[in-house]
Amino acid sequence: MAKYNKVVLAYSGGLDTSIIIPWLKENYGCEVICVAGNVGQDAELDGLEERALKTGASKLYIEDIQDEFVNDFVFPTLKAGAKYENYLLGTSFARPPIAKRIVEIAKKEGADAICHGCTGKGNDQVRFELTIKALAPEMPIIAPWRTWELKSRDEEIDYAIAHDVPIKITRETNYSKDMNLWHLSHEGLDLEDPANEPQYAKEGFLEMGVAPEQAPDKPTYITLSFEKGIPVALDGEKMDGVTMIKTLNKLGGENGIGLLDIVENRLVGMKSRGVYETPGGTILYHAHEVLETICLDKMTQHYKQKLALEFADLVYNGQWYTPLREAMSAFVDKTQETVTGEVKLKLYKGNIINAGVTSPYTLYDEEVATFGEDEVYNQADSAGFINLFGLPIKVKALLDQKREQK
Structure with a gap:
């Protein structure tokens, strides 16, 4: 192994990063400086320094x-x-800002290397390391999961016990979780079999909300205000982004909003089953999509939907700091110049129900769209449009008939 005097560790206080501290000191004889990025994991930071x-x-x-x-x-x-x-993308877009801050502290501390506790089977190793390569291309990276002798979380627990490392989990509650302001993910244990239903109603499983059947029988109405695609107010009260998400997490969680159970395709090639809680984020995505339906023209809206798939791939794959992502964001910002308005939603037992949308930039004209009498749309014009629009279909059909007759 290479020799390092000082290593900066991406530290969460969880099982992996807790045992990495003594492992680094045993194997490299180095000083270990820990960095925890607070992206809204709340209670997980309690007592972190002492541990x-x-x-x-x-x-x-x-x-x-x-x-x-x-x-x-x-x-x-x-x-x-x-x-x-x-x-x-709750875990995906949290990794670049954390890694960015770790790089900044590693440079400040004069560290010889950066270490992370991501498993060799996961996506996070890519997200951390691509950010480090973009911002500190000369910095060596240590990834213990790819080199050490430990092969399972059970063996990690054994290592922790042997080295008197304080941990907060047991073998029975050993879900792999990731918590931040945006979401909470659950993986492992019974969830590894896709045939098993997640135990949403079981006490202690959900942390950000309740199962839909446990939500109130009365709906909750909210109104979200957007300016250029960014949520700025809830029920008329101006809020910064962090406060907005925290408030919507509470409202959404109480109403059983934002539960997702999927088998996803990991970047490293395997399929993985995960359960996600994203109450506030689910509300924001829904409201934003509703507002765009009246603020974007058809061509822009449809093209943006195609770009969204590629944008999501870049974020998921850890390619935030790339020219393509920056160019895509420039396009997105242009589309959002008129995405301003208010969206009213009804939250009820896991459902988000549209309850009205308005915008000063609306492209919806009731006089044109009405089923009643109007003086702005000549229905006779549609005959010529259909004749031209359907001309290739008609020509092919006529020629097919001639060929059949021969």
Whole structure:
């Protein structure tokens, strides 16, 4: 192994990164500086410094990057309408801002290498490392899961016990989870078999909300205001992005909104089953899509939907810091210049029901669209349009008839 004097570790306080501290010191004899990026994981940060120092780290940085996370990563992805196989990219777009801050601290501390605790089977290793390569291409990267002798989370727990590493999980509650302001993901244990129904109603499984059947029998109405594609107010009250998401998480969670159970295609080639809680994000995506239906012309709306698929792939695959993503965001920003208005929604037992939409830039003209009498649309014009629009179909059919007659 190479020798490093000082290594900066992406630290969450979970099982993987907790045991990596003593592992790094044993194998490299190095000083370990931990960095935790606060992207809204709340209680997970409690007692983090004490655990890091007790486990052998020399210091811990807890960096509050929630505003940067929301404004520079979440909202650009929301404006793009990007979804990866219906997944709202909660883990995916949290990794680049965390890795960015880790790079900044590694440079400040004069570190010899950066270490992460991502599994060799997962997507996060790619997201962290591509960001590091983009922002510090000369920096060595240590990924213990790809080199150490531990092969399972059970063996990790054994290692933690043997090295007196404090951990908060047991073998029975050993779901692999990722929590941030936007979402909570669940993987592992019974979820590894796609035949098993997630136990939404089981106490302790859901953390951001309730199962739809446990939600109130009375609907909750909300009105979201957008300016240029960005949510700026809830029920007339101006809010910054972080406050907006936290407030919608509470409202959505209480109404059983935002549960997703999917088998997704990981970047590394395998399929993986995950359960996601994204209450506020699901509401925001829905509202944004509704507003775009009246603010974007047909050609732009349809082309943007195609681009959203590629945008989602880039985010999912860790390619945030690329010229293509930047160019796509420039296109998206142009489309959002008129995506301003208000969307009213009804939240009820896991459902989001449209309850009205308005915009000063609306392209919906009731006088043109009406089924009643109007003086702006000549229905006779449609005959010529259909004749020309259907001409290729008609010509082919006539020629087919002639060929059959021969």
